[in-house]
Amino acid sequence: MLVIKIGGAIGTGFENLAEDLKDYKDFVLVHGGSHEMNVISEKLDTPPKFVTSVSGHVSRYTDEDTLNVLKMVYSGKVNKSIVETMRRKGINAVGLTGLDGGLLRGKRKESIRIVEGGKRKILRGDNTGKVEEVNVHLLKLLLDGGYVPVITIPIEAFDGGPLNADADRAAAAIAANLNADTLVILSNVPGLLKDPLDENSLIENIPKAQLERYMEYAQKRMKKKILGASEAIAGGVKKVILGNANQTKPLSAALAGKGTVIE
Amino acid sequence: MLVIKIGGAIGTGFENLAEDLKDYKDFVLVHGGSHEMNVISEKLDTPPKFVTSVSGHVSRYTDEDTLNVLKMVYSGKVNKSIVETMRRKGINAVGLTGLDGGLLRGKRKESIRIVEGGKRKILRGDNTGKVEEVNVHLLKLLLDGGYVPVITIPIEAFDGGPLNADADRAAAAIAANLNADTLVILSNVPGLLKDPLDENSLIENIPKAQLERYMEYAQKRMKKKILGASEAIAGGVKKVILGNANQTKPLSAALAGKGTVIE
Numbered sequence: 103m104l105v106i107k108i109g110g111a112i113g114t115g116f117e118n119l120a121e122d123l124k125d126y127k128d129f130v131l132v133h134g135g136s137h138e139m140n141v142i143s144e145k146l147d148t149p150p151k152f153v154t155s156v157s158g159h160v161s162r163y164t165d166e167d168t169l170n171v172l173k174m175v176y177s178g179k180v181n182k183s184i185v186e187t188m189r190r191k192g193i194n195a196v197g198l199t200g201l202d203g204g205l206l207r208g209k210r211k212e213s214i215r216i217v218e219g220g221k222r223k224i225l226r227g228d229n230t231g232k233v234e235e236v237n238v239h240l241l242k243l244l245l246d247g248g249y250v251p252v253i254t255i256p257i258e259a260f261d262g263g264p265l266n267a268d269a270d271r272a273a274a275a276i277a278a279n280l281n282a283d284t285l286v287i288l289s290n291v292p293g294l295l296k297d298p299l300d301e302n303s304l305i306e307n308i309p310k311a312q313l314e315r316y317m318e319y320a321q322k323r324m325k326k327k328i329l330g331a332s333e334a335i336a337g338g339v340k341k342v343i344l345g346n347a348n349q350t351k352p353l354s355a356a357l358a359g360k361g362t363v364i365e
Numbered sequence: 366m367l368v369i370k371i372g373g374a375i376g377t378g379f380e381n382l383a384e385d386l387k388d389y390k391d392f393v394l395v396h397g398g399s400h401e402m403n404v405i406s407e408k409l410d411t412p413p414k415f416v417t418s419v420s421g422h423v424s425r426y427t428d429e430d431t432l433n434v435l436k437m438v439y440s441g442k443v444n445k446s447i448v449e450t451m452r453r454k455g456i457n458a459v460g461l462t463g464l465d466g467g468l469l470r471g472k473r474k475e476s477i478r479i480v481e482g483g484k485r486k487i488l489r490g491d492n493t494g495k496v497e498e499v500n501v502h503l504l505k506l507l508l509d510g511g512y513v514p515v516i517t518i519p520i521e522a523f524d525g526g527p528l529n530a531d532a533d534r535a536a537a538a539i540a541a542n543l544n545a546d547t548l549v550i551l552s553n554v555p556g557l558l559k560d561p562l563d564e565n566s567l568i569e570n571i572p573k574a575q576l577e578r579y580m581e582y583a584q585k586r587m588k589k590k591i592l593g594a595s596e597a598i599a600g601g602v603k604k605v606i607l608g609n610a611n612q613t614k615p616l617s618a619a620l621a622g623k624g625t626v627i628e
Contacts, residue, residue: 142437145409170442174405177460178441179433182519182527185464190525196466196503197440201448202459203512240459240512247506249466256445262453264445 103128103282105339107273107330108347109289110135110180110254119288120191122351130241130280131188131195131252132273135180136162142175143168153216153225159325161214164229164266169256172266173199176254185252196249198240200233200257201264206272207235210259231265233257233272236279270330278337285334286356287327288347293362294319294328308364310335331364341365366391366545368602370536370593371610372552373398373443373517382551383454385614393504393543394451394458394515395536398443399425405438406431416479416488422588424477427492427529432519435529436462439517448515459512461503463496463520464527469535470498473522494528496520496535499542533593541600548597549619550590551610556625557582557591571627573598594627604628 104126108119110133123129139162143150148171151163164172181197188195200206208231213224244251255272256264270287277285296303298321308316313332320328331342342364345356355361367389371382373396386392402425406413411434414426427435444460451458463469471494476487507514518535519527533550540548559566561584571579576595583591594605605627608619618624 142409146405147408173445174437174441176441177445178437178439182436182440182462182464186521186526189464189467189521194466196461197464198459199445201445201452203457204452239510243506243510247502249503258449258452263449 103130103280105130105132105273105277105280105282105285106353107132107270107285107287109133110138110176116184116187118350119347119352120187120193122353123188123193124191126353128245129250130245130276131184131250132269132276133180133184133252133254134269135176135254138180139172139175142179143171146171153214153218153228156215156217156222160322161230161268162266163225165227166229169229169264169266172256173264176256181252181254188250188252194249195252196244197252197254199254200267200272203237203240204258205237205240205253206233206257206267206275207260208233208257208265208267210261210265229263229265230267231257231259232267233275236276238279241276241280268326268330270326271333274330274334274337274339277334277339282339284341284343284357285331285339286343286345286353287330288345288352288356289323289327290346290348291324292346293344294324298324305362308362310364313364335364366543368393368395368536368540368543368545368548369616370395370533370548370550372396373401373439379447379450381613382610382615383450383456385616386451386456387454389616391508392513393508393539394447394513395532395539396443396447396515396517397532398439398517401443402435402438405442406434409434416477416481416491419478419480419485423585424493424531425529426488428490429492432492432527432529435519436527439519444515444517451513451515457512458515459507460515460517462517463530463535466500466503467521468500468503468516469496469520469530469538470523471495471520471528471530472497473524473528492526492528493530494520494522495530496538499539501542504539504543531589531593533589534596537593537597537600537602540597540602544601546603547620548594548602548605549608549616550593550605551608551615551619552586552590553609553611554587555609556607557587561587568625571625573627576627598627
């Protein structure tokens with residue numbers, strides 16, 4: 103079993119991947135949609151707001167309006183475009199959010215501790231959480247039935263309703279719960295770089311026991327990917343590969359070891 | 366097997382229905398979203414365009430931009446809100462569009478013949494179609510697995526990609542393909558009225574052989590419902606009920622014969 107996480111940017115990059123995916127069976131695709139979310143949020147007069155947690159993670163502040171846009175963009179626009187492209191390639195994709203059949207569930211965060219203008223603050227009303235439960239029954243039902251689940255946020259709060267969640271970490275939870283051998287996280291960089299400005303500084307291999315030491319190299323969105331990788335490994339996934347989506351056959355390249363291989 | 370079609374308006378009306386649905390098993394829900402579509406289209410600067418066919422049916426002109434909004438509104442906002450409410454009521458809903466697993470498929474219309482300013486015109490570039498194939502395998506897989514499919518447009522074109530389609534007629538196709546005993550179409554009117562301005566003019570019973578004669582009473586959106594009803598009956602559905610969504614236990618009321626019963 104293989105779990106693949108991609109960003110939400112659609113176009114040539116996804117065409118490439120979909121072409122590549124034709125050669126694979128028994129996998130689950132998880133995707134984001136942050137870029138498109140920012141574009142549509144602006145158009146709908148709910149401009150994106152980001153907050154920085156005290157531990158340095160940047161995340162989207164998700165009030166009720168943002169949640170509505172999130173549902174439209176991730177599960178409407180991006181998910182259905184991916185499903186459409188996969189179906190055109192002959193892959194029998196079925197799109198799902200974490201709400202459907204309670205696929206991905208977690209606790210609603212009461213509050214988050216953020217840093218704003220150098221000061222620490224407690225922020226409430228942020229509809230976010232992280233995946234704590236995965237409905238493996240639904241995924242296996244679809245996989246055994248010959249369908250490829252294409253999964254995105256929102257997730258479902260234990261107390262009901264949608265929550266924003268990080269899609270990299272959601273993919274990690276899915277991989278762990280499905281007892282996947284491998285989680286491949288594709289993005290627009292070659293992998294974990296020692297210097298984010300130098301693509302030749304790729305870290306090719308990380309022994310899983312030493313993953314924490316490498317967190318210092320992760321900047322911005324890469325932080326969540328490394329966090330996701332460590333959660334997947336802790337959950338029993340044998341190998342996590344951070345690969346580049348912007349190449350021909352991006353999945354095959356990653357599985358052949360091109361990128362950062364954590365095992 | 367029961368198929369229920371509702372409009373896309375969410376709120377008290379749907380809370381009522383969801384409460385009612387708790388008492389039912391083995392059903393499929395199909396929904397629209399036209400009102401919300403108009404609201405969001407305006408906000409996204411793609412104001413809705415409607416055209417009138419030579420046979421007098423009014424439909425949405427669906428160019429590429431409209432299709433993108435349609436995906437966001439129907440499968441993102443409306444579908445996930447319905448799934449969320451059902452899940453809160455303990456109903457294990459899974460939302461799907463016609464694209465997912467090729468659930469609903471049909472031929473892309475080459476062109477439509479419309480009437481504009483009293484003149485007949487041929488219009489191209491309208492991404493619409495009607496459901497000709499239903500993936501019963503996927504629906505039965507979910508139903509047998511304990512899930513309730515919640516279905517909406519777009520559907521999938523035989524030549525790939527999304528198409529707009531009438532949700533009432535899609536519900537009819539689903540009911541026929543599932544060999545459903547009953548199709549219940551709930552809307553914001555009590556049923557088919559002899560005089561659309563007089564709620565006391567409800568037609569309570571229509572023998573199915575005489576349905577065509579009653580088409581003359583159908584105005585605007587009711588035309589598609591009657592057309593859907595006739596297609597469901599032609600497809601082997603035993604009974605179609607047009608009921609009012611705006612009441613307590615709207616499904617139970619309809620099944621008890623409140624509304625227009627066609628059989």
